Every structure is written in structure tokens, then in C-alpha cells.
Amino acid sequence: AQTVTQSQPEMSVQEAETVTLSCTYDTSESDYYLFWYKQPPSRQMILVIRQEAYKQQNATENRFSVNFQKAAKSFSLKISDSQLGDAAMYFCAYRSYYSGGGADGLTFGKGTHLIIQP
Amino acid sequence: ETGVTQTPRHLVMGMTNKKSLKCEQHLGHNAMYWYKQSAKKPLELMFVYNFKEQTENNSVPSRFSPECPNSSHLFLHLHTLQPEDSALYLCASSQGDSVAKNIQYFGAGTRLSVL
Numbered sequence: 001a002q003t004v005t006q007s008q009p010e011m012s013v014q015e016a017e018t019v020t021l022s023c024t025y026d027t028s029e030s031d032y033y034l035f036w037y038k039q040p041p042s043r044q045m046i047l048v049i050r051q052e053a054y055k056q057q058n059a060t061e062n063r064f065s066v067n068f069q070k071a072a073k074s075f076s077l078k079i080s081d082s083q084l085g086d087a088a089m090y091f092c093a094y095r096s097y098y099s100g101g102g103a104d105g106l107t108f109g110k111g112t113h114l115i116i117q118p
Numbered sequence: 119e120t121g122v123t124q125t126p127r128h129l130v131m132g133m134t135n136k137k138s139l140k141c142e143q144h145l146g147h148n149a150m151y152w153y154k155q156s157a158k159k160p161l162e163l164m165f166v167y168n169f170k171e172q173t174e175n176n177s178v179p180s181r182f183s184p185e186c187p188n189s190s191h192l193f194l195h196l197h198t199l200q201p202e203d204s205a206l207y208l209c210a211s212s213q214g215d216s217v218a219k220n221i222q223y224f225g226a227g228t229r230l231s232v233l
Contacts, residue, residue, distance in 0.1 A: 004160070033220075035221075037224075042226060043206065043208075043226045043227045043229075044224055044225065044226040044227070045208065045210075045224035046224075047221060047222075047223070050221065091160075091161070095220065103148070103149035103151075103166055103167075103168035103173060103212060103220065104166070104174075104220065105151060105153075105163035105166055105174060105176070106161070106163065106222060107160075107163075108160040108161040109160055110158070110159065110160050111160075
């Protein structure tokens with residue numbers, strides 16, 4: 001079974017600064033997907049970024065980028081130019097590439113609470 | 119209107135009550151999921167449905183009974199719950215017929231309190 005570990009329960013960053021959230025995972029599979037989701041106080045999980053394990057290039061979405069180290073099983077999220085609206089819980093998640101019919105559940109970490117200081 | 123809608127937003131029930139949670143998706147997806155989010159624990163997958171068929175039951179107690187009448191609607195029927203079942207219950211949907219397209223979109227959840 002796969003496991004996802006987020007070792008930082010809480011992180012704090014000044015507005016406009018850069019912050020990196022850590023995530024490690026354990027799997028015996030060679031193909032899989034990794035995700036970062038954001039959960040603001042409204043509770044709705046919002047996809048931030050996705051990485052396919054077979055792609056060496058790190059995914060980027062505007063101010064959000066990842067550092068994917070497959071051999072180290074590490075998947076960190078970097079948020080540049082932090083904004084007040086970035087304050088939320090951030091969850092790292094894993095999904096197997098090989099799934100039944102295309103539907104497969106996600107394995108989540110415990111999350112990191114990100115605080116943005118004005 | 120959000121893509122995945124859950125009702126009610128909050129629910130308080132006694133241990134002997136029977137209630138149902140509802141999830142509706144407007145994204146044209148085929149797969150739907152129930153997750154449980156408890157304090158200080160990772161989200162736990164409960165059930166997966168793909169094209170109305172249940173494809174995964176993650177050892178969930180029988181006091182939770184899912185129902186998927188069509189690809190747009192998912193229910194979670196609750197009966198004889200325990201206080202430890204108090205949590206946020208999240209519904210999600212995805213394309214379901216393509217591994218590459220399987221990005222899950224979530225609703226805002228139902229906050230359940232069992233007294």
C-alpha cells in the first residue's frame with residue numbers, strides 16, 4: 001500500500017515571499033500521479049497542480065511549481081509571491097497509474113496548514 | 119454553480135437516527151467517490167463508483183451504505199452511527215474512463231456531528 005507523508009503540520013510565510021511545502025511518499029509502483037490540493041476555510045478541495053511520474057519535467061502552474069525527485073520519492077510544492085488568498089490547508093496526494101477502469105481513489109497526506117503573514 | 123454540490127452542509131444526528139448525505143455533480147463525469155476527513159488524520163477513501171457500479175469499498179462499516187442511482191448522483195445513507203463517525207464527508211467526481219483524465223473534483227463536504 002502507498003503512503004504519503006507531510007512532515008510540516010504548519011508553515012508561515014510573509015506575504016510576497018516564497019515558501020516550500022514538503023511531501024514524501026512510499027510506493028513500489030513505477031507509474032503514478034502526484035497532486036497538490038488546497039483546502040481553504042470554505043472546505044472545498046481545489047486542485048493546485050498535478051505531476052505524472054513518467055515526466056521528468058517539473059509541473060508549473062503560474063506561481064505554483066513542484067520539485068519532483070522520483071528516486072528520492074519527494075514531491076515538494078513551491079509557492080512564489082505568496083498572497084493572502086493562499087492561506088489554506090495543503091494536501092499532497094498519490095494515485096496509482098494502473099487502476100480499474102480509470103477510477104481510483106487518492107491517498108492523502110495529513111496536510112500542511114499554510115499561514116500568510118501580511 | 120459549483121461542479122460538485124453536497125447537501126446538507128451541516129448535519130447533527132443522534133446515534134439512533136437515519137439520515138442521508140447527497141452529492142450531485144454537473145461535470146459529466148462517470149466516477150464518484152466518498153471520502154472521510156477526521157481531525158488530524160489524512161482523508162480516508164470510503165467508496166468508489168464507476169459508471170454506477172461500486173468498484174471499491176475500503177472496509178467501511180455497514181452502518182454506512184452508499185447508493186449511486188446514476189452517474190450524476192451519489193448518496194451516503196447513515197444509520198446507527200457512533201460518535202467517532204463525526205467528521206467532514208467529502209464527495210468527489212472524475213472522468214472515470216481514462217487514467218490520464220482522472221482528476222478528482224471535490225464538493226465542499228457535509229460536516230457531520232453524531233451525538
